[in-house]
Amino acid sequence: MRKNYAPGLFVIITFLSNIFIVNAQAPTVAASNVTTVGTAPTTISINWTSGNGSKRIITCAPFASIVVLPSDGAAYTASSTYGSGTNLGNSNYCVYNGTSTGTTIFGLTPGTQYRIRIFEYNTVLGTENYLTTGYPIYSEYTLATAPTVQVSNLTSTNITTSSATLGLTAGNGTNNLISLRAAAVYANLPVDGTDYIASTAFGSGSYITGTSPYPYVMYDLTGTSIIASGLNPGTTYTAAAFSFNGTAGANNYLTTGYPSKTFTTMAAEPTSSSSALSFSNITDNTMTVSWTTPSSGGGVYRIVTCKPGTTNTDLPADATYYAASATYGSGSMVGSAYVVYNGYGNFVNVTGLSNTTTYAFSVIEYNVATNTYNNTYNYYAYIDKYNSGFQQTLAVEPTIPPSNLVFSNITSSSVRATWANGNGARRSVGVHAGRIQSALAFNGSTDYVNIPNESNFDFTSAMTVEAWVKVSAWTTAYQSIVTKGDDGWRLSRFSISNV
Structure with a gap:
């Protein structure tokens, strides 16, 4: 006669002196979906999805430890403090035994990897039957001890x-x-x-x-x-x-x-340089330097550097700002050259130069990036090509002109001119056919043009004497313009009038 008994039922049957014991059946669905809820230097917290066992145990062991499976019919004492529960062998300690879906394991070693295994089981009257196939094996680290001093x-x-x-x-x-x-x-x-x-x-x-x-x-x-x-x-x-x-x-x-x-980061470097460097308005200590900006590939800005000589190959350093001054010698230096311009234009009027000196100029394109954190402009990228040229300043302009211009030895085709030199190193004399060459400037007191006594100017009949005069200020009544000696004829101011 055959009888079917419910799982987990403990039955004792006495028949022909035999005793039959029916144990609980093993679960058929293992736990799954093990996840870490949190870790710390000495703890690991996990959750899982339970299988179809009425209970489950969890074992925990160092990663390298050999697994030891639970034995049917054996009850294991659990402790959430690692090392305090039943040791199944090889440091596989029972850290949980119950019906929940989550637990925290304490007493672990910082910075250590552990293997965690979950075994579903059924039990009746102290008889356990474990599912020891298909169980989840989960690995997790405890955190290392946290540093106490920051970078x-x-x-x-x-x-x-x-x-x-x-x-x-x-x-x-x-x-x-x-x-x-x-x-x-x-x-x-x-x-x-x-x-x-x-x-x-x-x-x-x-x-x-x-x-x-x-x-x-x-x-x-x-x-x-x-x-x-x-x-x-x-x-x-x-x-x-x-x-x-x-x-x-x-x-x-x-x-x-x-x-x-x-x-x-620095701005992108320009790919084209300025061209057609030219010079104008040249004096003994100033000049205008002009250039043509690139039609494409140029920088948003450019600097102009200047130094004595005919070559200027000094290059600016990236990520460096150079203050400019059109007064030579007052701006920042690039190598041995001074920065006389920093901007987005195409000319600069340079002052403070030395007379009779050749200067070499270079125009260097650059781009700049803005630090969006503090709005500073200090990330400059200069092109390593440049447009250069050189120009000499003029000599110093004299401050004292020639004076006492005297004509003598006058013939039909020649005349001798003599004068008192001014303070120029040299001088030029211009001659123009006709009555008018150019005007002479007189200081109103000691300047004059002297023509030696000439009988042709001793007029005995009517004559006309004409002069174009621009007077800064009359200073004397009957002030003379042209005279023939002290007693001859004269062209002069009438009394104190302006005629």
């Missing part, structure tokens, strides 16, 4: 159009994480337990989620300096750095008091 002195140097050197002073963590965000302020903190992939090429490593645009992880090792590459010209970035301990999921980041550094 400091985050710097950005050697900035180019596409790269920058980021340096820091390490805290007391074993590693340093540097992240970089394409924005004027930093946002988003690294998440404990996350092992980010780092790359010094911006955009190639892991990003830290949160507020967009996301910062990319540039570095996560023990060093204190990197060269960040793959940056865009004229773009503002903000870097942040964090001290942390642990790797491979045990990462514990110190996220308070972290330093940040905002910088802007």
Whole structure:
């Protein structure tokens, strides 16, 4: 005669002196969907989806420990403090025994990986039957101990159009994480337990989620300096750095008091230079320098440098601002040349030059980027080509003109002219046919033109004497303009009138 008994029913049947015991049946569906709720240096919290057992036990062991399976009919004492429950063997401790779908394991070692296994089981009257196939095996790290001293002195140097050197002073963590965000302020903190992939090429490593645009992880090792590459010209970035301990999921980041550094890459370098350098309005100490700006590929701005000589090959340094002054010698210096212009125009009137001196000029195009964090313009990119030329100033203009011009030895085809020199180094004499050559300037007291006594001017009949005169001011009554001796004829002012 055959009888069917319900699972879990403990039955004792006495028949022909035999005793039959019916144990609980093993579950057929294992637990699943194990997830980490949280980790700390000494704890791991997990949740799961239960199988179809009436209960379940959880064992926890260091990652390298060999698994030990529960035995049917054995009851295991659980303790959420690792090492206090039943040891199934090889440090596989029972850390949970019950009907829930979540637990926290305490007493773990910081920065250590553990294997967690969940076994469904049924039991009746103290008889356990475990499902030991298809059970979930879950691995998780405890966090390393958090650092207590944060990274400091985050710097950005050697900035180019596409790269920058980021340096820091390490805290007391074993590693340093540097992240970089394409924005004027930093946002988003690294998440404990996350092992980010780092790359010094911006955009190639892991990003830290949160507020967009996301910062990319540039570095996560023990060093204190990197060269960040793959940056865009004229773009503002903000870097942040964090001290942390642990790797491979045990990462514990110190996220308070972290330093940040905002910088802007240099603007794109111009590709075309100015042309057609020319000079005008040249005096002994000034001249106007003009040029033609590029029709395309030029800079938004340009500087003009000046130095004595016929060549000027001194080039400005990128990321450097040069103050200009049109007064030679008062502006910033590029090498041995002075900056006489900095702007977006096409000419400059240069003063303060030395007489009889040749000067070489160079016009250098550049672009500039704005730091959107503090609106400073200090990210300059100068073209390494330039338009140059040279020009000599004039000699100093004399201040005393020749005087006492005297004509003698007059014939039908020649005349002798003599004069008293002024203070010029040289002088020129111009002769023009006709009655008018050019006017002479007299000082009103000692200047005059003297013609020796000539009988042809001793008129005995009517005659006309004519002169064009511009008077600054009459100073004497009957002031003479042309006279023949003291007693001959004269052309003069009438009394104190203006005629």
